[in-house]
Amino acid sequence: MGKTLVEKIWDAHVVKSDVGFPDILYIDTHFIHEVTSPQAFDGLRKRGLPVFRPAQTIATADHNVPTLNQHLPIKEELSRYQVDMLTKNCAEFGVELYGLGHPFQGIVHIIGPELGITLPGSTIVCGDSHTSTHGAFGCIAFGIGTSQVEQVMATQCVLQQKPKTMKIEVNGELGKGVSAKDIILYIISQISAAGGTGYFIEYAGSAIKNLSMDARMTICNMSIEMGARGGLIAPDETTFDYVKGREFAPKGEEWDKALANWKTLYSDEDAEFDKTLHFNAAAIEPMITYGTNPGMGMGISQHIPSTASQTPSEQPSFQKALDYMGLEGNALLVGKPIDYVFIGSCTNGRLEDLREIADFVKGKQKAPHVTVWIVPGSKQIEQQAIAEGLDKVFEAAGFELREPGCSACLGMNEDKIPAGKYCVSTSNRNFEGRQGQNSRTLLASPLTAAAAAITGKVTDVRDMLKEPAEA
Known part of the structure; x- marks a missing residue:
């Protein structure tokens, strides 16, 4: 029997798997920000541990930052404290930080893709539920809790139960004024805010394939809003064209090697999903909650x-x-x-x-x-x-x-x-x-x-x- 895309990526990253226990899953990239990282850094400090693989840990300030006068000190005391702590922690543990004033600063789930850090076939975690955004590139990306942030910092692995798989197909042409945001709000309205609980969702179908990468990220971003562990879309030429030439994307021979691997990242025709849903793009109108x-x-x-x-x-x-x-x-x-x-x-x-x-x-x-x-x-x-x-x-x-x-x-x-x-x-x-x-x-x-x-x-x-x- 063939494998789903989720199964292919998951199985390639399992360090150890025992019946009755969560898998030990290797993490390629760990994004951190100022809200869920301070306690994790403190945990490492108390145990005398370093960040195990700092080169695979990327930090930015996003949740607490003001959006006016970023060159001035942050007015809100708690926000200022959290951003300052991120700066100090990253300096102490040797983690790259794209903080205020840095040309790469931004929302963690936006800078990863635009910098070419988010790559197909990888595993990505962050102490933020909307980490599922990165799944638009054909990777397993999900949010983790603060204790797990510490776990990944210390070991570059996380304990995780292998999720069930769901396929959501959206076929047909979208109507006038209808966008990716309307697609995902429509799906959630149809299956409820708990309809994806326990699943990792693969989005497919002609309406999904015709979306830009920005639009695909919108779809995957809100997978968590139907209770899913995450969501992803199989990479294709749209994906490869987006990634190529970005700051930290592979170059030269490394690109050719990576691309050959990425082209194998799809669900096999005989792969079996635990659940499959179908939607008609023409039935979707502009949505509102x-x-x-x-x-x-x-x-x-x-x-x-x-x-x-x-x-x-x-x-x-x-x-x-x-x-x-x-x-x-x-x-x-x-x-x-x-x-x-x-x-x-x-x-x-x-x-x-x-x-x-x-x-x-x-x-x-x-x-x-x-x-x-x-x-x-x-x-x-x-x-x-x-x-x-x-x-x-x-x-x-x-x-x-x-x-x-x-x-x-x-x-x-x-x-x-x-x-x-x-x-x-x-x-x-x-x-x-x-x-x-x-x-x-x-x-x-x-x-x-x-x-x-x-x-x-x-x-x-x-x-x-x-x-x-x-x-």
Whole structure:
């Protein structure tokens, strides 16, 4: 019997496997940041251990960094402390750090791919759930806890149970105004925020194969939001073209050798998945969430489900979510006034996202009452956006282009959404208080977010993309 792609990569990295015990899995690349690494470094220090393979450990500051005036000391005391500790720890243990002021600084899941550190067939971990992003390159990438961060630092291995495998196929052509973010929000809405629990998901099908690498990263990024351990997409020419020539990608003969190996990374035709799901791309419309988990999403033209339509056991939590969001069942979200728009995060803070938004808003103005933050995912993206003049387009539209960081994806830095305010966000989570205490988050694609910024309310972007009538 053939193997799935997950099985091929996993089996190639198992150091030891015993029945009844987790596998000892070798890790090729370990990304760290300021939030989940301090305790791990302390653990090594107490045990008198070094970082076992510092060359395979890469650090950056992203969660706690401000996105304005990064050349100045960080105002928030806890944030400043965590970033300072990362700097000290990396210096003491010999770990490469792309901190504030470094040209490679940015969100950990964005700088790995853009620097050519994320490579097909590898195993990648980070103390961050959205490590699944890197799976877009055909690698096994997943988030780990702080104790496991220490484990990888000390041994370059981690104890892991081999996951079940799921294949999700999306075939057909996407409609107008529909993007990768809509695909993944649609899938999660169909199978629920727990539908992928226990699985590693391989995304396939013509609609997935036709996506750019930036779009594939958006898909894999949100695998965790359906409870999956991670998600990946088999590498192909799109992948290889993206990686080639990047800062730390293989060069010359090493490239040729690596490429030959990467071309073997696919699920065999006779491979068996534990579960397979099929979706039609044409059935997907621009998506938006209405509740407090990413599974509470719907097509933008649809009505919010009623509490009565849920199972009796689900009704209390469903109603609690609607109450928190200040919404009612059976209502439309289109036309709902909003207060903030956040375009950024490891889900949608890439250059392709910024280019798409700039093209859409050129010549338009944001609604006067809406605050719009555009936060690039890395210093390199920020600099390229400026080089292309995207900053001027944003400025003319009333959008604020900030400096790189996780920003308003989570309430862990200065960029918070005020209590009671509605934010249309391109990030990945809409939990209670995720963007700030008592803030209300509506997850959507960059285009849907930009449409809301212009109109000042939840808007079906397809209405703004219609061809002008002939004279």
